[in-house]
Amino acid sequence: MSATTGRRLRVVVAKPGLDGHDRGAKIIARALRDAGMEVIYTGLHQTPDQIVETVIQEDADAVGLSILSGAHMTLVPRVVELLSEQQADDVVVIVGGTIPGDDVVSLKQLGVDEVFTPGAATEAIVEFIEASCGRRARMPV
Amino acid sequence: MTSIVDHVPVSFEQWQAAYGLTPERDAPFSTMSAVPIKPLYTERDLPAEPDRSIGLPGQFPFTRGVYPSMYRGRLWTMRQFAGFGTAEETNERFRYLLEHGQTGLSTAFDMPSLMGHDSDHPRSLGEVGREGVAIDTVDDMETLFGGIPLDEVTVSMTINAPAAIMLAFYVVAAERRGIASEALGGTIQTDILKEYIAQKEWCFPVDPAMRLVTDMIEWCSQHMPRWHPVSISGYHIREAGSTAAQELAFTLKDGLTYVEHAIARGVDVDDFAPRLSFFFNAQIDFFEEIAKYRAARRIWARELRDTFGARKPESWRMRFHTQTAGVSLTAQQPLNNIVRTAIEALAGVLGGTQSLHTNSFDEALALPTEEAVRIALRTQQIIAHETGVVNTIDPLGGAYFVESLTDRMEELCYEYFDRIDQLGGMVEAVKSGFPQREIADASFELQTEIEDGRRIVVGVNAFTEGDDSGTPILRIDPALERKQIERLSAAKSDRDSAALERAFTGLRAAAAGRQNLMPVLLEAARARASEGEIVEALQEVWGDYREQPAF
Numbered sequence: 001m002s003a004t005t006g007r008r009l010r011v012v013v014a015k016p017g018l019d020g021h022d023r024g025a026k027i028i029a030r031a032l033r034d035a036g037m038e039v040i041y042t043g044l045h046q047t048p049d050q051i052v053e054t055v056i057q058e059d060a061d062a063v064g065l066s067i068l069s070g071a072h073m074t075l076v077p078r079v080v081e082l083l084s085e086q087q088a089d090d091v092v093v094i095v096g097g098t099i100p101g102d103d104v105v106s107l108k109q110l111g112v113d114e115v116f117t118p119g120a121a122t123e124a125i126v127e128f129i130e131a132s133c134g135r136r137a138r139m140p141v
Numbered sequence: 142m143t144s145i146v147d148h149v150p151v152s153f154e155q156w157q158a159a160y161g162l163t164p165e166r167d168a169p170f171s172t173m174s175a176v177p178i179k180p181l182y183t184e185r186d187l188p189a190e191p192d193r194s195i196g197l198p199g200q201f202p203f204t205r206g207v208y209p210s211m212y213r214g215r216l217w218t219m220r221q222f223a224g225f226g227t228a229e230e231t232n233e234r235f236r237y238l239l240e241h242g243q244t245g246l247s248t249a250f251d252m253p254s255l256m257g258h259d260s261d262h263p264r265s266l267g268e269v270g271r272e273g274v275a276i277d278t279v280d281d282m283e284t285l286f287g288g289i290p291l292d293e294v295t296v297s298m299t300i301n302a303p304a305a306i307m308l309a310f311y312v313v314a315a316e317r318r319g320i321a322s323e324a325l326g327g328t329i330q331t332d333i334l335k336e337y338i339a340q341k342e343w344c345f346p347v348d349p350a351m352r353l354v355t356d357m358i359e360w361c362s363q364h365m366p367r368w369h370p371v372s373i374s375g376y377h378i379r380e381a382g383s384t385a386a387q388e389l390a391f392t393l394k395d396g397l398t399y400v401e402h403a404i405a406r407g408v409d410v411d412d413f414a415p416r417l418s419f420f421f422n423a424q425i426d427f428f429e430e431i432a433k434y435r436a437a438r439r440i441w442a443r444e445l446r447d448t449f450g451a452r453k454p455e456s457w458r459m460r461f462h463t464q465t466a467g468v469s470l471t472a473q474q475p476l477n478n479i480v481r482t483a484i485e486a487l488a489g490v491l492g493g494t495q496s497l498h499t500n501s502f503d504e505a506l507a508l509p510t511e512e513a514v515r516i517a518l519r520t521q522q523i524i525a526h527e528t529g530v531v532n533t534i535d536p537l538g539g540a541y542f543v544e545s546l547t548d549r550m551e552e553l554c555y556e557y558f559d560r561i562d563q564l565g566g567m568v569e570a571v572k573s574g575f576p577q578r579e580i581a582d583a584s585f586e587l588q589t590e591i592e593d594g595r596r597i598v599v600g601v602n603a604f605t606e607g608d609d610s611g612t613p614i615l616r617i618d619p620a621l622e623r624k625q626i627e628r629l630s631a632a633k634s635d636r637d638s639a640a641l642e643r644a645f646t647g648l649r650a651a652a653a654g655r656q657n658l659m660p661v662l663l664e665a666a667r668a669r670a671s672e673g674e675i676v677e678a679l680q681e682v683w684g685d686y687r688e689q690p691a692f
Contacts, residue, residue: 013692018252018268020341023382023468026581027588029692043690044341045256047264069252070507070617074267098472100507101610118472118505119601121592 009133012063014042014051016079019069024096028064031122032129048078055083055091061133062092064125072099073106080111092132094125153183169595172429173587174384176549182541188548194439195544198534201446202439204547205535206493207458212531217489218496219521220297220462224249224274225508226621227628228284231274235289237511241518245327245496246289247297249273250307257303257344259673260625269622272508273299277629277673279666282310283317292320296327297372297462297496302344304331305353306675308370309662326367328418328462331357332374334395334567338576339381341688344676347572349683353658355402360659362413369418371399372462378576379422380468382584385433388422389550390557391567391576393440398567400449410449414456418495423485424466430485431537432546434461434492439547440554463489464498470505474600475612478502483520490524491537497521507614574691581692629671636669644668645678652682 013029015022022044033039040058042051055063063083065076076095083091095107096116104115114128150156160180171177179186188194196202199209208214221243223234235246251273253265259277260269269275276282286296300307308329312322333350336343343350354371361370375383375392383391396417403413419437423430441459445451465485470478479502486499499517501509509517525531537543564570571577590596597603644665651661665675 018256018258018264018342019272020336021380022341023380023584026692027382027585030581030585033692039692041690041692043688045264069268070271071252071267073619098505098507100614118470119598121602122588123592 009037009129010058010060011037011129012040012042012055012058012060014046014063014065015044016046016048016051016065016067016075017069017071018045019067020044021068025066028096028122028125032126035126048075048082051079052082052086056086056088060091062094062129065095067097072097073103076107076112077110092129173424173426174386174429176429182545184541186541186545188544195538201457202442203458204435204439205538207438207460211493211534216525216531217494218245219243219518220245220247220496220498221514221518222247222249222299222498225617226270227275227625228281232285232287241515243518245295245297247498248299250300251275254672255300255342257672257676259671260629262673269625271617275625277671278632278669279310279313280632282314286314291315292324298329301330301333301336302342302350303672303676304329305357305658305662306672308357309666313663313666322364323366325365328369328372330374331371332395334398334571335374335377337571338378338391339580340377343686345679345683346686347568351402351568354399355406356657356659358399358403358413359406359408360657361416362408369416372418372420374420376420376422376464378580379424381580382587383580384583385429386550386553387579387583389433389437390554393437393554394558394561394567397444404449410451411453411456414445414451415453419459419461421461421463422466423463423489425469425481425485427484427488428543428546430488431492432543432550435547436550436554440551460495462496463494465500467500467504470500471598471601472505474606475502475505477600479516482517486520487524490530493535503612503614506612510613510615632669633671640668641670644670648678649682652679
């Protein structure tokens with residue numbers, strides 16, 4: 001539940017880039033839905049522009065980017081940038097996939113809230129989104 | 142007085158009574174695909190007619206192997222999948238692997254190549270050469286195999302939606318070196334049905350994509366006698382989260398669907414069936430995997446002979462490549478992956494595989510380093526030369542448990558065949574999303590078992606340690622993307638525009654008509670048309686494909 005609006009949390013689960021490995025994205029989407037969130041799954045092969053457009057249109061609280069193609073250092077910063085251009089910096093951004101440790105650090109510096117690598121429990125992801133969206137909502141504007 | 146537990150059981154019933162008095166551990170006594178496993182298998186579990194269902198190696202129904210001598214005649218081909226950066230970097234890795242005793246080549250293409258985009262396409266940004274090698278034109282293909290004797294080494298190419306285009310590039314690259322298509326041996330994956338089901342790299346709608354596959358099968362049956370035009374693949378279906386039985390059923394049904402289409406085209410089943418090959422996953426549930434391979438051979442042989450009327454024994458033989466399960470690798474305690482891979486590889490060998498790729502321990506983190514790849518190759522060499530498992534054919538044949546589980550796999554497979562037939566066959570089932578949903582459900586179920594702790598993954602939900610960092614990983618230089626785009630633009634600026642124009646006119650006309658597309662694709666390759674240009678020309682005629690997203 002969002003602290004500001006009292007509505008259910010809305011989360012976009014997106015697959016940026018060309019990789020078709022959607023097992024993780026679908027599992028996360030289901031787990032978030034089972035945890036009571038409204039989940040919008042974009043489907044495959046999305047450009048950063050398409051993803052940000054969906055986030056804005058759906059008025060999402062968070063976006064999860066699932067990427068296993070190694071293109072994360074190009075595509076993820078672009079999503080963060082576009083969100084910022086749209087004054088949507090308050091959207092919680094999480095990334096999941098095969099992301100090397102050094103890149104996790106870089107992505108967080110660029111504004112990604114958390115990165116989940118293989119083996120992460122869906123419960124941890126649910127808790128992170130709930131906690132982050134709550135925290136964001138309490139921050140003064 | 143002694144209890145029944147202390148007695149030496151003298152009959153099955155006494156054993157059963159003794160077992161019943163022993164408390165069982167709290168563990169799921171089932172395969173990772175949720176097939177229940179009994180505490181003991183005996184001769185009561187063997188098939189009713191073992192001579193018919195088990196038989197001998199090289200003999201119908203090939204449960205014990207496709208060849209009479211199996212690994213006593215020839216070991217499996219050790220074929221490590223490789224590809225990254227531009228054709229030059231991958232060519233270097235190929236030569237490295239051949240120098241270290243690898244016996245065949247296997248090409249991984251990057252995402253833009255798999256999706257039919259050139260390296261300079263806006264959607265290729267950040268993806269060029271990342272997950273495989275970037276191939277845009279026949280020039281890249283020529284560089285990729287430079288200095289490698291293409292008439293001696295067999296080459297495998299993992300590409301599907303644009304497979305016909307890549308095959309045309311390969312044939313023309315060999316032609317430039319004076320090697321005829323008839324002399325080329327190898328495999329191109331081409332299995333488009335499993336793309337819609339699992340791997341999700343497509344270019345065209347299902348029906349024209351099926352036509353392209355059929356065109357290749359037909360053309361190869363006339364011009365490439367040593368080539369496997371389709372490698373019907375369960376690997377990706379399993380990686381996407383299917384059970385072993387789903388992998389078996391969906392893969393075999395895909396294969397039978399290609400057979401139906403080729404026969405409908407008028408090709409004699411015995412002219413192409415011997416050149417169909419398969420590609421399966423080797424997951425960590427050891428016996429389930431072995432049973433899966435044995436069942437697969439038996440079902441394929443029976444269907445080809447009895448349903449499709451193939452007369453040549455070569456048409457009945459299901460030969461397959463195996464790759465250990467990428468999805469079984471963990472980012473945590475990555476060295477444990479060497480052990481997992483060894484066990485999975487052993488299952489492939491005991492299941493009678495014809496070729497094998499072993500994953501590298503660092504692949505849950507990135508593409509593998511040279512050291513990690515070498516250990517993976519050494520794992521195969523240790524199985525082949527140290528363990529002794531190759532000394533006899535199908536060493537597990539006749540084992541009560543293995544034969545019983547093989548039968549069970551077969552039953553589960555036919556149950557899926559029936560459900561698919563009720564939906565109007567595999568093409569219709571794929572369009573309706575049936576296998577896609579079955580896989581998503583199975584994958585969610587397995588994940589739930591892991592998260593509930595019912596199923597243990599060492600280092601992930603049990604026996605965990607703190608910090609796992611410190612594994613060196615392969616970094617792909619971002620400059621390679623620019624280098625590839627420059628190669629492409631150099632190739633594009635040095636072409637005979639009249640020849641190119643003729644090639645595209647021919648291509649569009651052929652796509653709109655019914656003739657086999659391979660000859661016009663070869664013309665386009667010779668005119669140095671790029672992959673993206675060819676795909677876009679075909680999409681103008683056929684359209685593209687969009688999946689209805691569902692989870």
